[in-house]
Amino acid sequence: MRIDFFLVMAALLFTVGCVGVLIRRNVIVILMSIELMLNAVNLTFVAFAHEMRSMAGHVFALFVITVAACEAAVGLAIVLALFRRRRTTDSDDVSLMRW
Amino acid sequence: MDPQDLQVVIEATVKVAIVLGVIMTVVAYMEWVERRVSAWIQDRRGPNRVGPFGLLQPLADGIKFLFKEDILPPHVHRTLYLLAPAIIFTTSLTTFAVIPFGPPIEILGRLVKLQVADVDSGILIILAIASLGVYGIALAGWSSNNKYSLLGGLRSSAQLISYELAMGFAVVGILMSAGSLRLSEVVEYQVRHGWNIFWQLPGFIVFMTAAFAETNRLPFDLPEAETELVAGYHTEYSGFRFLLFLMAEYANMITASGLAVTLFLGGYHVPGLHLLDLPPLAFALVQVGAFCFKVALFLFLYVWVRWTIPRFRYDQLMNLGWKVLLPIALANILWVAFFVLQGWA
Amino acid sequence: MRLLMGLVFVVMAAAALRALLPRRPGLTAFAAAVAAIVLVGFYPGDLATFDFWAGAVGFVSILSALLIVMHPNPMVSVLFLILNLFCMALFFLMLQAQTLAALQVIVYAGAIMVLFVFVIMLLNLKAEEGMRVGMGPQRWAAIGFGAAFAALMFWALRHRHGSAFVEPKAFVEGFGTARDLGTLLFSDYLFATEAASVLLLAAMVGAVLLAKRRLE
Numbered sequence: 001m002r003i004d005f006f007l008v009m010a011a012l013l014f015t016v017g018c019v020g021v022l023i024r025r026n027v028i029v030i031l032m033s034i035e036l037m038l039n040a041v042n043l044t045f046v047a048f049a050h051e052m053r054s055m056a057g058h059v060f061a062l063f064v065i066t067v068a069a070c071e072a073a074v075g076l077a078i079v080l081a082l083f084r085r086r087r088t089t090d091s092d093d094v095s096l097m098r099w
Numbered sequence: 100m101d102p103q104d105l106q107v108v109i110e111a112t113v114k115v116a117i118v119l120g121v122i123m124t125v126v127a128y129m130e131w132v133e134r135r136v137s138a139w140i141q142d143r144r145g146p147n148r149v150g151p152f153g154l155l156q157p158l159a160d161g162i163k164f165l166f167k168e169d170i171l172p173p174h175v176h177r178t179l180y181l182l183a184p185a186i187i188f189t190t191s192l193t194t195f196a197v198i199p200f201g202p203p204i205e206i207l208g209r210l211v212k213l214q215v216a217d218v219d220s221g222i223l224i225i226l227a228i229a230s231l232g233v234y235g236i237a238l239a240g241w242s243s244n245n246k247y248s249l250l251g252g253l254r255s256s257a258q259l260i261s262y263e264l265a266m267g268f269a270v271v272g273i274l275m276s277a278g279s280l281r282l283s284e285v286v287e288y289q290v291r292h293g294w295n296i297f298w299q300l301p302g303f304i305v306f307m308t309a310a311f312a313e314t315n316r317l318p319f320d321l322p323e324a325e326t327e328l329v330a331g332y333h334t335e336y337s338g339f340r341f342l343l344f345l346m347a348e349y350a351n352m353i354t355a356s357g358l359a360v361t362l363f364l365g366g367y368h369v370p371g372l373h374l375l376d377l378p379p380l381a382f383a384l385v386q387v388g389a390f391c392f393k394v395a396l397f398l399f400l401y402v403w404v405r406w407t408i409p410r411f412r413y414d415q416l417m418n419l420g421w422k423v424l425l426p427i428a429l430a431n432i433l434w435v436a437f438f439v440l441q442g443w444a
Numbered sequence: 445m446r447l448l449m450g451l452v453f454v455v456m457a458a459a460a461l462r463a464l465l466p467r468r469p470g471l472t473a474f475a476a477a478v479a480a481i482v483l484v485g486f487y488p489g490d491l492a493t494f495d496f497w498a499g500a501v502g503f504v505s506i507l508s509a510l511l512i513v514m515h516p517n518p519m520v521s522v523l524f525l526i527l528n529l530f531c532m533a534l535f536f537l538m539l540q541a542q543t544l545a546a547l548q549v550i551v552y553a554g555a556i557m558v559l560f561v562f563v564i565m566l567l568n569l570k571a572e573e574g575m576r577v578g579m580g581p582q583r584w585a586a587i588g589f590g591a592a593f594a595a596l597m598f599w600a601l602r603h604r605h606g607s608a609f610v611e612p613k614a615f616v617e618g619f620g621t622a623r624d625l626g627t628l629l630f631s632d633y634l635f636a637t638e639a640a641s642v643l644l645l646a647a648m649v650g651a652v653l654l655a656k657r658r659l660e
Contacts, residue, residue, distance in 0.1 A: 004601065006535060009502050011597035013509050013528075015590050020513035022586035028518050028564060032525050035556070036509055039532050042548075050539040053619065058544050059628050059636075065551055066640045070647030072556045076563045077654035083567050084657070179519065219621060223546035230554025234526070237561045241519060253565055260558055280622055 006047040014040035027082070027089045031075050038068045106209065114215045115196075122195060125398075126349040127157040133402050140406045167338035172243075175335060179242035184336065184343035187235025191350040194228045197221040198357040199283045201367050201387040204379060213367075213387065214283060221282040222270055225358060226263070229313065233259045235347070240332035251331025254413055258319060261420035262312035268428035269306035272299050272435040273362045286366035294365040298438070302431040303363045305424050310355040312420065314348060317405040321413055356397035357390075364393050498538060505531035517571035522560050529553040543622045 013036060020033030042061040049057020083089060131146070131153065138145030146153035171177065201213030218224055233256050240252010273295055274280065277288040289295055296303045312319040321331075333344045360366060367386040377385065411419065508524040508531065515521050529552050536545035618624050629637050 003539070005498055005502070006539065007601050008598070009505065009535070011594065011601060012506055015594040015597070016506070016509040016513060018593060019586055019590035022589065023583060024513065026518055026569075028560065028569065029512070029521055032512055032521055032560065035525065035552075036512060036528065039529065039552075043532060043535055046536055046539050046541045046544060049541070055619070055624050055628050056632075058541055058620065058625055059633050061541075061544055062547065062625070062629070063636060063640055065547065066644065069551060069556050070643055072559060073647050073651040074654065076559055077651040079563060080566065080655045089567060089569060176519075179523075182523075218542075220542055220546045223543070223550065223622075227546050227549040227554060230550055230558075233554070233558050234561070237558065237565065238519075238523075241561070241565050249565060249568075253562065256558065256562065260555065 003047040003051050006043055010040040010043040010047070013037075013043070025090050025092050027079050027091050028076075030091065031072065031079070034075075035068060035072065038064055110209070110211060111215070114211075114213075118195060118200075118215055119192070122192065122350060122353055123346075125353055126346050127161065129349045129352070129398060130157050130160060130345075132398070133405075136399065136402045137406045140403070161342070164339055164342040169339065170337055172335050174244045176242040176244060179238045180335070181340075183235050183239035183242060184340045184347070185235075186238065187232055188343045188347045188350070190228050190232040190235065191347040191354065194225050194354045195350075195357060197224050197282055198354070198361055199286055199366055200357070200390045202383050204383040212283065213383070217281065217283055220280045222274060222280045222285075225354075226267055226270070229266075230260075230263055232351070233263075236332050239336070239344075243332070243335040245335065247329045248332050248334045251329075251334070254321060255315060255332055258312055258315075258321070258416060258420070261417060262309040262319075262424070265305055265420060265424040265428050266309035266313060268425065268432060269302045269309065270362065272302040272428075272431050275432070275435050275439050282361055282366075286361060286368065289365040290368045294363065294368075296363040299363070299431060299435060301427050301434070303359075305428045305431065306359060306363065308419075308424060310359060311401070311404065312416070314351040314355055314401075316348070316352065316401055318408045318411050319416055320405075321410060321416060352398060352401055353394065356394045356401070359397055360390065360393040366390060498535075501531050501534045501538075505535070518569050519561070519564050522557060522564065525560075526553050526557050529557070540620045542620050543625050544620070 017033045017035075017037035017040060020036065021030050024030055024033065042064050045057040045061040045064070047057075049055060049061075079089065082094065086093060088094070134156070135145035135153065146156040149155045149159045171180070196215040197218060199212070199214035199217070203210050203212045205211070216224075236259065237252050237256040240248045240250075240255070243249070243252075273285060276292075276295065276299070277285040279285070279288075311317075333341060336344060367390040369386055369389045372382065372385060505528050508528040511524045512521045512528065515524065529548060533545040533548045533553070536542075536548060
């Protein structure tokens with residue numbers, strides 16, 4: 001089975017995730033777009049694993065899921081702490097350290 | 100469509116129809132059972148007016164719910180409000196698909212497995228769909244746009260995900276001993292080596308406790324108790340949508356009982372049945388009956404515990420899930436691992 | 445021909461995102477998703493496997509991805525992300541990665557997304573009235589970057605060596621099962637597995653500390 005379809009799909013999803021990170025201001029939606037990008041990468045890994053008939057792709061995809069879980073947990077904890085301080089989830093409002 | 104495919108489709112449709120029909124009937128009559136058994140425990144009579152022994156009571160209740168006015172409160176988030184009962188009801192019914200309720204039997208020359216879907220990763224599918232059920236509750240709490248529902252939804256979701264973990268760990272012990280994720284192979288293992296409850300008792304206790312918590316039944320029903328938070332996440336629901344929540348709870352109970360029977364009590368196995376020389380169809384039917392009897396036993400246990408034990412407070416509940424059940428489940432895994440390594444399992 | 449297709453994609457994506465204003469995000473996303481799938485279908489290359497079901501799931505996944513980014517209400521965005529993760533799990537099933545598909549639903553769609561839902565419920569985030577996008581030039585720069593990035597990836601895919609006719613390898617029995625995955629995790633990738641567990645521990649400690657009200 002040819003995997004090009006899945007690779008193109010992953011590329012499109014990755015692009016949508018990228019644009020989401022750049023365009024949206026709400027921190028939680030930014031985190032969600034990052035998750036979308038990680039998923040697109042997972043799809044690429046699994047597609048190539050299917051083509052090469054090697055389970056290494058699956059193992060790496062599992063590690064990506066693990067890292068995504070950790071990053072989501074810590075990121076959301078940061079969002080909570082931020083919200084307690086500033087009462088906002090707008091990334092443009094968190095600009096104290098900007099020049 | 101060639102005849103082979105057609106046969107597969109017909110077989111699948113019939114199985115789904117039977118399982119769905121049986122589950123929905125049992126859900127309706129669980130309500131009757133609950134009220135009669137609770138009455139018996141509390142030394143009073145249950146419903147006995149509608150039909151003989153009150154057996155038509157669920158019908159009357161169903162009609163009542165159907166005829167209630169369909170209120171859509173103006174302050175709710177409409178899409179999520181309508182979606183939440185659908186999610187929870189769908190996930191509660193789907194989980195039963197991988198539970199085997201009988202041995203494979205020969206019907207009209209085909210080997211029919213008495214299981215709607217015998218997937219390679221049966222146990223994982225159950226955990227997956229159960230974790231999707233959390234969304235129904237969280238969304239119901241959120242979409243209702245009022246403080247009590249929000250808090251009830253938060254508490255209930257937190258309870259569900261905490262006990263999901265303990266349940267998963269209890270299941271790992273079964274996984275290790277059976278060597279496969281397929282539920283039919285777990286049952287085959289128990290047919291050969293004896294029921295899992297005898298040597299994995301801590302795992303069984305953890306699983307049952309977690310199952311009580313997962314189905315939001317007493318002693319873990321804080322989120323929906325009448326004396327707390329009005330009615331928790333289903334405060335704003337009335338009529339048929341409320342009925343969907345109740346039916347989903349009973350369907351979850353049935354699935355959890357079915358799972359407990361399959362994983363720990365040998366599924367459809369009747370010890371010593373092979374000694375009587377029964378024709379294969381009767382053999383299979385007796386085993387299906389045994390499965391139903393065991394599930395009924397667990398359902399009775401659910402109702403019995405509900406009307407006997409007081410409710411847990413929220414912090415006690417979370418404490419139990421993380422600090423008590425999780426270590427016991429881990430100890431169970433070590434125990435089972437020791438047995439498996441020694442080759443005694 | 446390829447260049448023309450790429451340009452059409454860029455123009456349609458830009459037009460779709462130009463209408464990223466609060467009115468009718470669903471319709472815009474639908475149009476963009478149709479454009480994307482039509483383009484994928486006409487992708488000048490070796491997309492011999494573009495069968496109906498893969499296309500349908502792909503359509504739903506792109507539509508939900510676009511709606512994550514475009515919808516003003518964060519809770520609805522989370523729901524679309526869950527739908528997207530579910531479509532990913534279906535893709536994994538098509539690629540014979542059963543265990544990973546189940547794990548994706550259990551871990552990603554069933555636990556990580558619940559975390560997102562919790563945080564949104566705790567912070568009580570309703571739909572945003574204000575403009576979601578940044579300042580004017582920033583928005584166009586982002587869209588331009590997105591289009592350029594997509595074009596770059598399409599070009600890279602076009603020129604990968606696998607596009608030349610590679611003999612499909614024989615089907616391996618037990619490919620994608622939990623047994624094989626587990627064996628690999630505990631033999632070849634043991635160090636990475638242990639490191640991942642340490643990472644999870646660190647993340648747990650970090651999350652608990654960061655979300656505490658007061659360090660006492």
